[in-house]
Amino acid sequence: MRNTLFAAVAAACLLAGPTGAFSQTSEPDISAERFRAHVAFLADDLLEGRETGTRGHEIAARYIATQFDLMGLKPGGESGGWLQSVGLAEIGVTGAAPTLVITAPSGAKTYENGGLAIIRGPITGGDADVTADTVFVGFGMTDKTLGIDDYKGLDAKGKVVVIMRGAPLSMESESGAHLVSEQARNAAAHGAVGVVYVRTLPAQKASSWKSQQATARSARTTWVQKDGVPFDSAYGIRATATVDTEPGNLLFEGARQSLAEVLAQDTAKSRPKGFALKTKVTLKASTSVRKYTSPEVIGVIEGSDPKLKDEYVVLMGHADHLGVRPNMPGDNIYNGALDNGAGIATLLEVAHAFTKGERPRRSLLIVANTAEEKGLLGAEYFAHYPTVPVDKIVAGIDLDMPMLMYDFTDVVAYGGDHSTLGEAFRKAGATMGVTVSPDPMPEQTIFVRSDHYALVKAGIPAVMLATGMQNGGQAAWDSYFEKNYHQPSDDMKLPIRWAQGARFAKINYLVARDLADADQRVRWYAKDYFGDLFAEKAAKAEKPK
CATH class of the missing domain: 3.40.630.10 (Zn peptidases)
Structure with a gap:
């Protein structure tokens, strides 16, 4: 056509x-x-x-x-022109395939990127090799106005935090979605060195794991600040993973609650509380960065x-x-x-x-x-x-x-x-x-x-x-x-x-x-x-x- x-x-x-x-x-x-x-x-x-x-x-x-x-119209862009040049950075996977290793009481299991785990490396480029104990922090949200502190009583410093991904059913949807977008920032603020996301049941229904897998090897893009540094939506956390049901279950092996139980709590509109897990995680990923620009077009009446x-x-x-x-x-x-x-x-x-x-x-x-x-x-x-x-x-x-x-x-x-x-x-x-x-x-x-x-x-x-x-x-x-x-x-x-x-x-x-x-x-x-x-x-x- x-x-x-x-x-x-x-x-x-x-x-x-x-x-x-x-x-x-x-x-x-x-x-x-x-x-x-x-x-x-x-x-x-x-x-x-x-x-x-x-x-x-x-x-x-x-x-x-x-x-x-x-x-x-009058030009409203940069230098008296119509355009504003937006700096962008494309982050691609380089080197060996990213991996997630979960060491549970029953033993260790390795998951490669694009299988049952989607693994992301540093947005600023380079290598990430993170090994740490894990702690489940519920939805990983903190908000004084709403009286929420999912990290209360938990030690996340130097650990990989396991976070439920999806807006809590117990919350108003828009404020919940905003706090979802702040999960990585909040994890970094509490000293976490890595994040593993387990998706809520509504999130799984809204987007199949197959559709998640389709993004595994795709490059990510972020905007570049005027000082030339790419904006880091992970706020310094160099490796993250999103996992399907099997690795999710393994993360909770031997814990006081299973993954199925905490997901069911959300379905019942009850907010799950965090607790220490009995697993250790290793995340490995390497990325490269390609910078380019693309224009906004701006006119003034x-x-x-x-x-x-x-x-x-x-x-x-x-x-x-x-x-x-x-x-x-x-x-x-x-x-x-x-x-x-x-x-x-x-x-x-x-x-x-x-x-x-x-x-x-x-x-x-x-x-x-x-x-x-x-x-x-x-x-x-x-x-x-x-x-x-x-x-x-x-x-x-x-x-x-x-x-x-x-x-x-x-x-x-x-x-x-x-x-x-x-x-x-x-x-x-x-x-x-x-x-x-x-x-x-x-x-x-x-x-x-x-x-x-x-x-x-x-x-x-x-x-x-x-x-x-x-x-x-x-x-x-x-x-x-x-x-x-x-x-x-x-x-x-x-x-x-x-x-x-x-x-x-x-x-x-x-x-x-x-x-x-x-x-x-x-x-x-x-x-x-x-x-x-x-x-x-x-x-x-x-x-x-």
Whole structure:
């Protein structure tokens, strides 16, 4: 299949209209035809799946920057340009296959990477050779606000800690998912020298061991700090492993509780307590590091209010996808039409509408992220090194993979119930006959697994917006995840309803307009977990009852 790339380029440029000053219109100028043209370009085979660090993604970035320029946006990147160069580091396995040796009362057993264990070496490169006694630390979480300390009474210093991987069923899902992301940091803070993860039963159900094995030999990627040092999500712990049931059972051999018993406690919504184990672990792994760069694309729509134009509403979406799988027979290009060509098309249409209407009071920052598929890395880099003062960013909206194969009648603002952002979506939706539904799958913890969460961690109220499950949405989402998600079939042959893309862009425009023109900034709700954690001193609003 070969999409008509140059026809798409021509259509997108012709439909973009002339550059020039902003003018007033009553209805936002949003076009289903332009929306389709943008997706057609971004999902063309010639862009080869837009993988981060490849020519295809670089072409996509230049296309987005050119569209910004055509619309009359101002560059918002580095050195007066459209781009922000994101440093990345790819960590690959080198040398002998990584191994995990568990020495239990009954004897020692060795597990190789990709079998019943997934073993990771140091993210900064080099060799890891760790041997230590083990201690089970439950979920390995510590949080004073929630009254949680899974390390209480346990000695983890110099040991390999065994941690349950997955959000505890006894906790609210989003705060639980956040603390899952902090497990390695917390282990390092308690002096651990290695980590072995055993997956909870819900985590096993959500992702098969076969799917885990598929990642065993894949390179990992992290973002590189401005001092040239790769960000270490393991916080100095040089070796970790995730294990299947057999090695998990062996780790607990002779202990006061078996693995099955502690997993059953979580299923019963009872928090397992930690205890010393009677096993010793050896982890060996070697890694190498390859550094490269990939661009964020950033445009600015300058506000009109002298007092508010130095504040920014951020709209973002990722432009990268999964690239090409050379050894796959048949169609091996992951075009990413919905994921996330449609999100970028939404960004471009919202930006276009603002250039044809009255200038907003606050400024807008339009950001096309890179390396989302590598682990939300472009957004993390931008949040750490924003091109405008971080305290001037009042809100963020992430647009990722809107489902446009049905006529949506509701949307979900993931994270909207943590701040006044949710009210803005309800207000905008009411004008279009679109309702705002609660999170339909809280067990998936989408709030902490999308690009906007990097802004949340910087103290900025932010959401990820998606079309909802009503009016055929559930069936459309289910079919897409079964057949097309992260598959070559996510391409222009899908029965995408372009008019729905225009409607999705419109609701985002209305929300952005409301946020940009409001007298008051978006505020976290009082006593909200994330607002108190990441923006303790910020002004808060009372949550509606």
